[in-house]
Amino acid sequence: MYKVMLIDDDVPMLKVLQQMIDWEAHSLQIVGSTYSSAKALLMFEEVQPDIVITDIGLPQKNGIELADCFTRMKPEVRIIFLTCHEDFHYAQQAVKLKVDDYLIKDQLTDEQLEKSLAKSVRLLKSKIGLIKHGETGYNSQLFRQNLLQRVIGGAPPETTLGYAAQIGISWTYPWFMLGTVSIHFSSFEKRYKQSEYPLILYAIYNIALELSEACEGITPFLEQKNIVILYNYRVNLAQNASLYFHDYLQRLCSECSHLLKIQPGIIAVTEKIELQAIGQIHRQIVQDKCEFYSSADYTVLDTLQIATPRFQPAPQGFLDSYIPQMERAVIKNDLEAIRGILQEIARTAKAMAIHPGDFVRDLSFMLRGIELMFTSLTFDEDLFVYLVQTRTLEDTMELVERKLVQITGNKQQVAGAPPQEPKLQLIQQFIDQHLGDNITSIDMARYLFLDPSYFSRYFKRMTGLTFTDYVHQHKMKVATKMLKISSQNLESLAVGLGYSDRTYFSKVFKKYVGTTPSEYKSKHSVR
Template identity: 45%
Template sequence: MYKVMLIDDDVPMLKYLRQLIDWKELGLQVCGDTYSSVKALQLFRELKPDIVISDIGLPKMNGLELAAEFKRQSPETRIIFLTCHEDFYYAKKALTLNANDYLIKDELTSEQLEASLRGCVQSLRSAVQLPDQISYRDDLLRNADVLKLSLFRQLVKGGDTGAHIAAAKRLGIAWHYPSYMLALGMLEYASLLPRYEAKDIHLIRYSVYNIASEVAKGYEGITVFDEESGLVALHNYKPSLTVNYEQRMQDYLKEVQERCSQYLQVQVRMLCGPSKLEAGDIGPAYKRLLRLKERSYYVPGALLSWSGSKEEPFLYPLGSFLEQQKREISDAVRESDRSKLLYSLESAAETARSRGIDSAELIQFTVQLLRLLELQYAPHTVSEQYYACLQGTGTLEDTMGMLRWRLERLLDIRAAEEEGVNKEPKLQEIDHYIADHLFDNITSIDAANHLCLNSSYFSRYFKRLTGENFTDYLHRHKMGVAARMLEQREESVEMVALKLGYSDRTYFSKVFKKYMGTTPREYREK
């Protein structure tokens, strides 16, 4: 019997997966589950599962990073990814991680899960029959991305360039020529919002990296690295009077941009560094590019080129330059005045641009303003993943696009509340069921059974009816109740958690902060 480990940061989803199929009938045993990526690493070493089913959008260490670590420890492990994204097929085209399947949570059926697991079991059985199944080459291929990134970081640190070039050769990377050129690629986060959720950011970044790697196969000498700062492209070439290698690098970057727009519907900004670098210059040039990335915050354009001698623009402290716009934006949200809001945002952007305000201070200003407005008007809808994206924006347009999108959602939320839209009768029945089982750990299967509906149909129906999955709806409802309990009673946080069906206080605090924007203890102190 093969062992299966489940990983998802929503505890009800773990229960749902356990209930969805007859595991024993498939010759499988769920040996453990966890909502924590840190705990998952510990369980993986202890339980040694054959198959791992993991959510991608995990906090701290996402599912892709977990899978890479699992594969490093045990290359035979089969991986099935879960994602909430309904338009996941865009990203799936670009993913090349050695996983067995990708399943969409909101559309997950027992038949889909069983088919995916049968494929894993068949793969495991076939592997047992193959001698020397894990060759050095297979192991190298599985860990190529990690080894490549380690190589690049050694290059940046400096040292023996000959040793670095030799290490690259062992990874199948040929750096034969004396000259190098660097480029950085940064996601435009505002371009994600119409189609993706903020929690999908790790998935989209990995997809961009795979697209760039695939395109690089058509350009000799270009190697791609998936750095925390963004996409890094390193071009090794031999200077020639007949070939314009700067133009060739730009052609490559433009093709990556076009593919990302075509397959993922996202925009990637490119920053191309100076040419004719020696191997020993790569580290300083990369650090310079990172500084220029910050300094190009106000520079328009999807593809920028910087020569090694270009002067860096100076940015000024924020001070009190945007206090008037801050009041105007707050007033516009309070008054639900969309035209006034858009005008105030344009005014803030123009002031920031004309004054050359420090980008880090401007971004922090937008974060603080938005958190204040969300706490006032929509405390249940706070997304920490969204704020992580906002803080990672690299241009004024991206920052203001993110801010505008969220503020307009706030206006929509306020409008819906003020209209007092009546809920459909079946949704009222679901609300009654949740209220009657407020202190139980219920799942969408329980709700579907209560309504005498097929669980897969119920999941699709509920998402269409409310715009979110049942787990998010349930958590948000419970956290609203928890907030009132914390305000009105003297019960401890642990007791509030237990009364709402959360046996683990740490998990309860994590869920509370996700939907309320603060921890239970901080909320009570306010």
């Protein structure tokens, strides 16, 4: 009997898998199943399965990361991936993971499952391990990651070159070029879910590996958020090294577009770089987003381009003049006006060379405010995760435009209410949950992920009151009800509503109710 372990955060799917086939008839035994990646690691160590069937899109550790852990613990284990994404066949064509199969949940049949398991059993019998000492597989990836960390960390060149030679990478020439490949999230978001990002990045890495096999001196590396390409070369008048490197990167982009239906972004540093200088240049590229206001494919001919500060902090209230215009455009469903405003914002940001981090932050504040006003109370957090990671103005603005178009199409209006009236439920809920606290507009803005000054203007425009007046008014309504039905004294009532001083509570009560708490209680108790 071969031991099988099942992992899926969708518990009903675990039951479906358990009941789909006669496992014992295929000399298979399910020795464990779990919905948690953390529990899966402990269970794997305990039961030592021969075959693991795991969902890719797991929270915490995803399926790829789990497979990495499993194969380090037991190199001969067989892996079968599950995915629920209908467009996953694009990734299937490209991912060269040494796994046995990829099964789409909605299309899974008992015949497909039996066929995949039969393949795993056949490979187990032939003792072909998942990890091999070669150019592909998890061991090679881990070795390469270790090598890249040595390069980036500035380890002595002789030890770095020695380690590279040990894992089969020959860097015999003195000069390097550096490339990075990232994903344009506006193309990724159209076809994939956020949980599949690591898989698609791994797919790009494997395409890069396959192409590099025919390219002397080119070594791809996989990082958490992008791919790094190093090109080791010598100066040769007979060959244009820069053109050679660009040709490789362009073929990589074309393959990604064809197979995965996504658009990568490329940065190529074609100046001659010594091994020990790569780490600093890499950090500047990744952290500074030097290409943000340039085209998708950005070439650095001189490293001074990225060493010199390029961006300016965003002025306070940079988008303030655009927000009312955008709100009116959304109210009117005027898509042309929305696009025009976004184009003007982009032109201004580029002309002022505003720091990408500041720019994305202000755009996010604007989007959250508009989303709060016109849509349901659940924010689309994936969008904001993507925005933080975008590396070009074009990618950023396309995501923002797509979201505003979605808000315009889906905005919900209360029957009988004017179109511009926003919803107060989320704010009211927060106030009710914090009646005993002295909450401020800053607290509320932080809860909503909004800029405090924007929230104050938005709230005044929405209600005609300042947030402080609104909170006091609401608490006094609660106080009047409590004075009618409760026997608690004024001190405890005041503290329960967030007023530590009885005198101040009485003053606020009289301002909003027109009488003192004692007078109000006396009057209503008589009735």
